[in-house]
Amino acid sequence: MPIEHAAAVKLSEQYQQVRSLSEKLASKLQNEDTIIQAMPDVSPPKWHLAHTTWFFERFILKENDSSYVPFNPQFDYLFNSYYETIGSYHPRHSRGVLSRPSMDEIYEFRNHVDEAIIQLVNQFESQLPQEIHDLIEIGLQHEQQHQELLLTDVKYNFSCTPLLPQFAEPKTFQLPQSNTETTYINIEGGLVEIGYSGAGFSFDNERPRHKVWLEPYRLASHPVTNGEYISFIEAGGYEQPEHWLSDGWATVKKEKWKHPLYWRKTEDGWYTFTLTGEKKLSLDEPVCHISFYEADAFARWSGKRLPTEAEWEHAMASIPIDGNFAESECYHPVVDHSENLAPFKQVYGDVWEWTSSPYTSYPRSKPLEGALGEYNAKFMCNQIVLRGGSCASSQSHIRPTYRNFFPADKRWQFSGLRLAEDQS
Incomplete structure (x- = not known):
């Protein structure tokens, strides 16, 4: 037509x-x-x-x-x-x-x-x-x-250069008092539907819409912050193998990870490198540039877990796609200053949120025909799904059904996490 x-x-x-x-x-x-x-x-x-x-x-x-x-x-x-x-x-x-x-x-x-x-x-x-x-x-x-x-x-x-150049000038925001207190929201679960079904654009890996069963669960209102993650570091999280998946612990030892990518510890506290230069680490900003291994280890240390991608999508499907995207030209996660009444904050933008779900095809999914069939389907092995978009994503590019994916050890993307747990 x-x-x-x-x-x-x-x-x-x-x-x-x-x-x-x-x-x-x-x-x-x-x-x-x-x-x-x-x-x-x-x-x-x-x-x-x-x-x-x-x-x-x-x-x-x-x-x-x-x-x-x-x-x-x-x-x-x-x-x-x-x-x-x-x-x-x-x-x-x-x-x-x-x-x-x-x-x-x-x-x-x-x-x-x-x-x-x-x-x-x-x-x-x-x-x-x-x-x-x-x-x-x-x-x-x-x-x-x-x-x-x-x-x-x-x-x-x-x-990687000692000069630590700036890509852009820092943005100055006049914002109301932040609200970073994390609560846990009960989600009933049951037989739900996820996946894209509409007239607009979606990638082949978002389709078709299909049913999944979810047990009752709880999802954190906010992404994990830098301050919360520092508690994990100071508690010896990077030296304690009991929190880590086997592959994750092997990676920690091989790469000598001690903290998220771009962080630097000084006598004056923690600093982080950003696209607007190095700056003092804000404890209330979402933690970012962590691998799936680190996100999973933090969740285990916290007595929680990562949500599945179905849990994430079901909880966030009705949340407006609003937040700190590339259009703001901040190029860095910010402290939560939202005034909306939605139970979940910073769902879209700021940081991609690791889920516990491997990147696989949906039931009855069919790749695109021809060479474009290689666009997504060929990567459905040894990858983990992330949701929500980041401060480097365009707002018009993101949907509740959007599935990003990276190998478990990668952390140069703006990747963070939101905690989940089962309802008792």
Whole structure:
């Protein structure tokens, strides 16, 4: 079914808004910043800008516009990420050696593809095919994911230089008195439904909506704070194997973890590195940059547990998607200053919340056809689900059903936790 003209115009506007945000973020960097890859998990900002553009060229223009002339055929190899069905690609761990193409050429590439996409949308007028609409929409969602990755990757790269540079200037907020007292909310459970079912966009891993059984449980009103996590550290949590999963304890010993990523202990107390520079650690901010192993160990030490992703989604489904997102340009979790009456605070934005759920497909789920079937489904092994979004996520990108996922030992993302427990 073709898309109405008004919907096509809206999509064109959305395309330009999302694409311009990537370049706005990159404009805060020096050219030298854009080629750094301080560890294999991160990618250089220049690569993010090019890869998201390659996505539109490869999956939309090359497949749907016979008149399109590729910007540079070599980019198919350089900026493919992991799509094996398309062809070979430059190794992920070596993206930092790509001093060429230059940033100027990357921006020319972006402009070349942007003009072709807008022309493709406009040429159909009121007859834009649903398939092209859907491909552009997934491309925009994909770019929003890479905008968040750009921020988290820049933060890690900057943390590795003794100069500890700032990505952005600190934001000053005039906010009311905070309320960080944590309570536990009873959730009845029962036979409930989770998963996406609606007319808007969702990834294939969010579908279909299906039934799950939940025993009665309790969920914390707030994410765990820095102050609460320091209590775990000071109690010897990182030296006590009884709190840790076997793989987690092995990782702690191997990596010599003593505290969350970016923290530094001084005679003056704890400091943390942020995208606005190093600052004194606020005890009331949500703890972030912890692995699943650390979140699970803290929960066990606390006599609690992590929620399953079904418990999280069922409890949060009706909470408004409001909070500290990338749009605030704070780029760091903040103290809870919300005045809403919802029982749960800081559900969306601030920090991704680890769940106890492995990342697997939903019942009757089907991957996308073709190469895009590799987008999510191929990663459904050795990954843990996170929910809620972070201070580096775009607000328009997040849904109650959104499933993020990372390996259990990763902590360069803005990841924290919210505690749960069974009702007695």
